[in-house]
Amino acid sequence: MSTPRVAPSAPAAAPSAGGRASLAVGFLTLLVVGTDLFVVSPLLPAISSRFGVTPGEAGNTVTLFSIVYVLGAPWFGSLADRIGRRRVLVIGLVGFGVANLLTGLAPWFWLLLVARVLAGLAAAAVSPSVYALVGGSAPAGKRGAWMSTAVAGFLISLTTGAPSGTALAAVLGWQAVFVVLAALSGVLAVVNAFAWPTPATGAAAATPPPIALSVRLRAVTVTGLWGFAVYAFYTYLGTGLSTDAHLSTGLVALALIVYGVGAVIGSLGGGRLADRYGAGRVATTSLALVAVMLLVVDLLLPASTPLLLASLLVFAVCAYPCLPSYQARLVATFPANSGSLLAWNSSSMYLGTSLGSAVGGLLLAPLGFRSIPVVAAAVAVLGALFCAYWAISRKSTRDAAHQG
Incomplete structure (x- = not known):
C-alpha cells in the first residue's frame, strides 16, 4: 500500500498581479463556455425553422452536447493530469472555436449535430482544466474564493451571456452568435497559452498515481x-x-x-x-x-x-x-x-x-x-x-x- 503524495494547498500567501490575471482569464473562459451552453435553448425555434425540423429534433443539439460532455470530461481530466492542464485547455479552446464556427456555418442539420458533438467534447476538455488550474494556482487560504470566482463566470453566463447572445441573434441571426463565440474561443486559446504559470521543472513529468x-x-x-x-x-x-x-x-x-x-x-x-x-x-x-x-x-x-x-x-x-x-x-x-x-x-x-x-x-x-x-x-x-x-x-x- 502506498501513501498518496499530498501537495501544498497553495503556492503563496498572497495573489500576484499575474495570478489575478490568470483568474480573470479563467473567469472569462468559463463565461464563454457557459454562454455557448445556455444560449442554444432560446435559439431552438430559429434553428428548427432554418433546418425544417421540429423543436424536439432541434433540442437534440442540447442533448448531444450534454451526453458527450458527461462521457468525455473524465477522459480529458485524466489526460490533463498526464500531459498538462494548460495544454489540454488550449487544445480544447481551439476545438471549441472550430466547433462553434461549424455550428454557425452548417448548411445541413446533420452537420449541425456533428458540430454540437464536437462542441461538447471541447467543452469537456476546457471546463475541468480551468477549474484545476484555478485551484492549483490559488494562493494560500484563497482556494475557495478563487474557485467561486471561476464558478461565477459560468453562472453569470446564464444571466448575461445567454441573454446577450439572444439579443445578437435577433439583430444578426442565430448563426452570428456562434461565429462570435468561435472568435472569442480563438482569442482565449492564445491568452490561456500564456496566462497560467509554467509548472516547476519535473513537476509536470510525474504521472500521478491512479485513483480507484x-x-x-x-x-x-x-x-x-x-x-x-x-x-x-x-x-x-x-x-x-x-x-x-x-x-x-x-x-x-x-x-x-x-x-x-x-x-x-x-x-x-x-x-x-x-x-x-x-x-x-x-x-x-x-x-x-x-x-x-x-x-x-x-x-x-x-x-x-x-x-x-x-x-x-x-x-x-x-x-x-x-x-x-x-x-x-x-x-x-x-x-x-x-x-x-x-x-x-x-x-x-x-x-x-x-x-x-x-x-x-x-x-x-x-x-x-x-x-x-x-x-x-x-x-x-x-x-x-x-x-x-x-x-x-x-x-x-x-x-x-x-x-x-
Missing part, C-alpha cells in the same frame, strides 16, 4: 445529488410560478433574474466562507439549507409576490455555495489528480442535472409542480448526509485512494 474507481464515484456523488436537487426545481420553476403562483410573464422573468443574482452571490460568498470555515462544512450546510428552502418556497407559492421573490433569492444564495466549496475540497484532497477529479465532478453535475430535469418532468404532469420541491428536498438531504459522511471518512478515503 470506487473512490472517484464516492468523491463526486455529492455534486450529482446537488445538481439533481437544484435543477429538478429550477428547470420547471418558470412553469410553477405561472401555474401555481399565478405570476405574469414579466414577473416570472423578474423572478428568474432574482434567482440568477442570488446564484452569483451564493457562489462568490460560498468560496470565501469555505476558506474561513472549511470547504466540507460549507458544502454540507449548503445542501441542508437547500432542503429547507425548497420546502419554504413550496409553502410560499400561493403567498404574496415580494415574499416569494425573497424566498427564491435566499434559496439561490444558500444553494450555490456548494459547488465551488466542494470543488475546492476535491482539489485539497486529491491535489495531484485534481484535473481528473474535477472532470468527473463536472460529469456528475451534468448527469445529476439531467436526471433531476427528467424526474421533474415525470412528476409535473400527474402531481403538479409543488411535488417537485418535495422530492428535490429529499435528494438534498441525502446529499448533505453523504457530504457529512465523506468529511468524517476523508482520512480513510485518502489512505485508500490509490489502492486496487
Whole structure:
C-alpha cells in the first residue's frame, strides 16, 4: 500500500498581479463556455425553422452536447493530469472555436449535430482544466474564493451571456452568435497559452498515481445529488410560478433574474466562507439549507409576490455555495489528480442535472409542480448526509485512494 503524495494547498500567501490575471482569464473562459451552453435553448425555434425540423429534433443539439460532455470530461481530466492542464485547455479552446464556427456555418442539420458533438467534447476538455488550474494556482487560504470566482463566470453566463447572445441573434441571426463565440474561443486559446504559470521543472513529468474507481464515484456523488436537487426545481420553476403562483410573464422573468443574482452571490460568498470555515462544512450546510428552502418556497407559492421573490433569492444564495466549496475540497484532497477529479465532478453535475430535469418532468404532469420541491428536498438531504459522511471518512478515503 502506498501513501498518496499530498501537495501544498497553495503556492503563496498572497495573489500576484499575474495570478489575478490568470483568474480573470479563467473567469472569462468559463463565461464563454457557459454562454455557448445556455444560449442554444432560446435559439431552438430559429434553428428548427432554418433546418425544417421540429423543436424536439432541434433540442437534440442540447442533448448531444450534454451526453458527450458527461462521457468525455473524465477522459480529458485524466489526460490533463498526464500531459498538462494548460495544454489540454488550449487544445480544447481551439476545438471549441472550430466547433462553434461549424455550428454557425452548417448548411445541413446533420452537420449541425456533428458540430454540437464536437462542441461538447471541447467543452469537456476546457471546463475541468480551468477549474484545476484555478485551484492549483490559488494562493494560500484563497482556494475557495478563487474557485467561486471561476464558478461565477459560468453562472453569470446564464444571466448575461445567454441573454446577450439572444439579443445578437435577433439583430444578426442565430448563426452570428456562434461565429462570435468561435472568435472569442480563438482569442482565449492564445491568452490561456500564456496566462497560467509554467509548472516547476519535473513537476509536470510525474504521472500521478491512479485513483480507484470506487473512490472517484464516492468523491463526486455529492455534486450529482446537488445538481439533481437544484435543477429538478429550477428547470420547471418558470412553469410553477405561472401555474401555481399565478405570476405574469414579466414577473416570472423578474423572478428568474432574482434567482440568477442570488446564484452569483451564493457562489462568490460560498468560496470565501469555505476558506474561513472549511470547504466540507460549507458544502454540507449548503445542501441542508437547500432542503429547507425548497420546502419554504413550496409553502410560499400561493403567498404574496415580494415574499416569494425573497424566498427564491435566499434559496439561490444558500444553494450555490456548494459547488465551488466542494470543488475546492476535491482539489485539497486529491491535489495531484485534481484535473481528473474535477472532470468527473463536472460529469456528475451534468448527469445529476439531467436526471433531476427528467424526474421533474415525470412528476409535473400527474402531481403538479409543488411535488417537485418535495422530492428535490429529499435528494438534498441525502446529499448533505453523504457530504457529512465523506468529511468524517476523508482520512480513510485518502489512505485508500490509490489502492486496487
